Amino acid sequence: MRVELPGIRHWRHDLTGCLHVAMAVLLQHRGLNPVEVLGAAWSFDHRPERLRREEYYFPGGEDDLLAALAPYHPLTSRWHSPADATAGWLEVRDAVAAGQPVAVSADNYHLPFRPAFGDVHTNHLITVYGFDDELDIALVIDSVPPRYRGPLPLPALAAARDSGNPVVHDRDLFFTGQPIGNRWLEAEVTGEIPAFDRDFVRLAIERNAAALHAAEPAGRYAGLAGQERFLLDIAGELAEGSTGAIDETFVVAGPALAVAGLHAEWLAHAGRVLGEPRLLESARLVERVAHHWSAVRIIAGAARPDPAAAAGSMRSRTRELVADHVRALESTRRAVGTTALAR
């Protein structure tokens, strides 16, 4: 039997990673615009005890990844944890045969199209959109450079999905040490997709602002205040020489960067579609916040030889990031309040 699902296209935003890329492929298959769906929310919600060493880790997405990424859309997702590699493939094959592409966790070390092949272990996410039983292949797509779409021998896919993802050498950073476990993700549309119109854009902006200004739940870093506290706590840990703070920051900064970058894209898209130049101005300010996260990521990532030396840089970056974040929120608030977006 051979299945090759239609509607599978590459998608990538340069500030995102494999998580957004894989979700975008699944959304496009359902006829949805990834920027409109994945770029609407802009929040921060981090619970350190839930952090996972995965390239596709998303704070707040431990229970329902897609719902956390796209909280203003009727979307849900569910991780499956098969008993072993055989069950792992049969479950994925069944889903694809039923017409649904799925995202699968995979260790790049075993994927011939990844630069890390045979070199570096890491916990990555790719999409399976077909298979050919006779040829013993799966059809996979991965838009993370170098972009790839095509066949993957099933033994390689099985090895990548069943990998223990071990830490072997000093380049196995951040996303290593967590077994892949044959996990796969099923995405589902549970209701009517809202139109991308003035009402939707206004509501998303208002909900984002409300979430970012809301009181923090206990035991987590949430909202603007939580974001600032998280970064300052990290700076404090760096000052004490903690390398654990480096890993935590890098894993958290990735999605924070992706979300800000994609939200900037979303605002710019809204500005163009709705003819609201003020949203384009806001988009630029949000993009500035994303660029702070680029810096945060590397301040932490490059700090390993001397974590304490990075503490001051992290503190000053935090002050700038928070100030620019407030500025961007104020700009979007004004755009909502003073243009045709107003109620």
Added chain:
Amino acid sequence: MSHESTWATVHRRPSGIFRTVDLGSYADCVGIEFTRRPGDGAFNIWRNTFPAEDLPRGEIVDVGGVPFCFPAADGRHPDNLRCRGQRIELPVGRVDWLCFLAAAERRTEDTLSVHYADGATRAQWLRVSDFWPETPPRFGDVLAFRTPYLLYQRHAQSGMAPAIWRQRVPVTIPGDVAAVTLPENPAMHIFALTLLTEEEM
């Protein structure tokens, strides 16, 4: 630690006077290696490097009409700097544009400080696009170099073609410039700096 810039050739062109700045004493990162890597390099935090075989070495190169002194990379000595707030002393004189060969680990932006001989300091934006393959420039950067492959610690990856960009920063308020302080943003890497003084309008 104090640094003194040394000057390479002054290039006179119809568009103005270009002065290449030797950043050798500021370099702190080995980002270029020969394909048989000695293993000292780490352009990014994943320890990838650009292949030296496909880049200039210690020579004046023309990038879109701007001459740069490209670092003499040998895979052992630093060939670029991560921006960490370094103050680069410059010979006092009028400068209209600061031209950079640069690349970033994910695109990013920050202000640098232009210091004038009269003591004034003014901020200007430095924006640098991502070096990562298959990633277009974001800030109007001009592609300076794209190597056909990227070096990993234990192999060379063909099909992964990283970029070095030419970016420029205007010195919008005329005056005699004495120094520039780079941003505190280690995601930005600078390979070369050239000062452009345009012909008087």
